[in-house]
Amino acid sequence: MFDLTGKCALITGASGGIGAEIAKALHAQGATVGLTGTRVEALEKVAAEIGNERVHILPCNLSDDEALAALPKQAEEAMGSLDVLVNNAGLTRDNLAMRIKDDDWDAVLNVNLTAAFKLSKAVLRGMMKKRWGRIIGITSIVGVTGNPGQTNYAASKAGMIGYSKSLAYEVGSRGITVNCVAPGYIATAMTDELSEDVKSAMLTKIPAGRMGNPEEIAAGVVYLASNEAQYVTGQTLHINGGMAMI
Amino acid sequence: MSDVAERVKKIVVEHLGVEEAKVTENASFIDDLGADSLDTVELVMAFEEEFGCEIPDDAAEKILTVKDAIDFIEANA
Numbered sequence: 001m002f003d004l005t006g007k008c009a010l011i012t013g014a015s016g017g018i019g020a021e022i023a024k025a026l027h028a029q030g031a032t033v034g035l036t037g038t039r040v041e042a043l044e045k046v047a048a049e050i051g052n053e054r055v056h057i058l059p060c061n062l063s064d065d066e067a068l069a070a071l072p073k074q075a076e077e078a079m080g081s082l083d084v085l086v087n088n089a090g091l092t093r094d095n096l097a098m099r100i101k102d103d104d105w106d107a108v109l110n111v112n113l114t115a116a117f118k119l120s121k122a123v124l125r126g127m128m129k130k131r132w133g134r135i136i137g138i139t140s141i142v143g144v145t146g147n148p149g150q151t152n153y154a155a156s157k158a159g160m161i162g163y164s165k166s167l168a169y170e171v172g173s174r175g176i177t178v179n180c181v182a183p184g185y186i187a188t189a190m191t192d193e194l195s196e197d198v199k200s201a202m203l204t205k206i207p208a209g210r211m212g213n214p215e216e217i218a219a220g221v222v223y224l225a226s227n228e229a230q231y232v233t234g235q236t237l238h239i240n241g242g243m244a245m246i
Numbered sequence: 247m248s249d250v251a252e253r254v255k256k257i258v259v260e261h262l263g264v265e266e267a268k269v270t271e272n273a274s275f276i277d278d279l280g281a282d283s284l285d286t287v288e289l290v291m292a293f294e295e296e297f298g299c300e301i302p303d304d305a306a307e308k309i310l311t312v313k314d315a316i317d318f319i320e321a322n323a
C-alpha cells in the first residue's frame with residue numbers, strides 16, 4: 001500500500017519541521033523528492049538524512065516572483081517529472097487585527113496563499129497530460145476555526161482550502177486530486193515560539209492530551225499522494241488529536 | 247486541405263474522440279464537438295506541442311473553432 005515508486009514530489013518548506021518529515025516519508029515510499037526552502041544548509045541537512053538517491057535540493061524564496069516562476073521547471077528538469085506537489089511552506093506574523101501592518105498581511109498572504117496557488121497552477125499542465133497528479137496543501141486548523149492574533153494567517157489558510165476545492169472540481173476528470181492537510185498543534189520551530197502559558201492552555205483543549213508530531217502530518221500526506229487515495233479530492237484531512245472535530 | 251489543417255483536425259479527432267466527418271472547419275469545439283472548457287485548454291496545449299509554438303492566453307481564448315486554430319497556427323507557427 002501507498003507505494004510511490006516512480007513518482008516525483010516537490011515539497012516546499014522542506015527545510016522546516018513538518019516539510020522535512022513529509023519529504024522523508026514520501027521518499028521512504030519510493031518517491032523522488034525535490035526539497036525547496038530558502039535556507040540551503042537546512043535543506044542540505046535534510047537531504048543528507050534522506051540519503052543520496054532520489055533527492056534534489058532546489059533553493060527558492062517563494063516571495064521572489066521570478067524565483068517562484070522558475071521553480072516548477074527547475075524541479076521538473078532535476079527530477080524528470082513532477083507528479084506530486086506539496087505546498088507546505090508557511091509563515092506567521094501574528095498580531096491583533098488592529099495592530100497588523102500591511103506588510104504583515106502581505107507577507108503571509110504572499111507565501112502561504114499566492115505562491116502556493118501559483119505553483120499549483122504551474123504544475124497542472126504536466127499532470128493533465130499524464131492524467132495523474134497530486135496537489136496537497138498544508139493548511140491549518142485555524143483556517144477553519146479562526147484564532148485571535150492570526151487574522152492574516154487564518155485568511156491565508158482558509159484561502160488555500162478554498163482554491164483547493166475549486167481546483168479539485170476543475171481537474172477531477174483528469175486523474176488529478178487536490179486536497180489539504182490541516183495540522184492542529186504540532187511540535188516544530190513554528191510552535192516553539194509560543195510561550196509556556198499559551199502551550200499549556202492549548203494542551204487542555206486537545207483530547208489526545210499532547211502536541212502532535214511532524215511524522216503524523218507526513219503520514220496524511222503520504223496517504224493523499226498515493227494511488228489508494230485516487231477517489232479522495234477536494235477534502236481537508238484534519239490531523240489534530242481531536243482539537244477540533246469538523 | 248493544407249498540411250496544418252490536416253494536423254489540427256487529427257489532434258481534434260484524437261483528443262475529443264469525435265468522428266472525423268464532424269470536424270469541419272467551422273465546427274465549434276464546445277458547441278459542435280462536445281468539448282468542455284478544460285478540453286479546450288488541453289487542445290491548445292496539444293497544438294502548442296504539435297507545432298512547436300506558444301499560444302498566449304489571450305489568443306487561446308479566441309480559438310473557438312477548428313478554423314480559428316488553423317488560422318492562428320498558419321499565421322504564427
Ligand SMILES: NC(=O)c1ccc[n+]([C@@H]2O[C@H](COP(=O)([O-])OP(=O)(O)OC[C@H]3O[C@@H](n4cnc5c(N)ncnc54)[C@H](OP(=O)(O)O)[C@@H]3O)[C@@H](O)[C@H]2O)c1
Binds near residue numbers: 019061111186189191
Ligand atoms: N507547527 C504547527 O503546529 C502547524 C500547525 C498548523 C499548520 N502548520 C503549517 O505547516 C507548514 C509547515 O510549518 P512548520 O511547523 O514545519 O514550520 P517551520 O518549521 O517554521 O517551516 C516553515 C517552512 O516554510 C518555509 N518558508 C517560509 N517562508 C518562505 C519563503 N519566503 N520562501 C520559501 N520558503 C519559505 C521555510 O523555509 P526556510 O526556513 O528555508 O526559509 C520552512 O521550511 C506551514 O504551512 C504551517 O503553516 C503548522
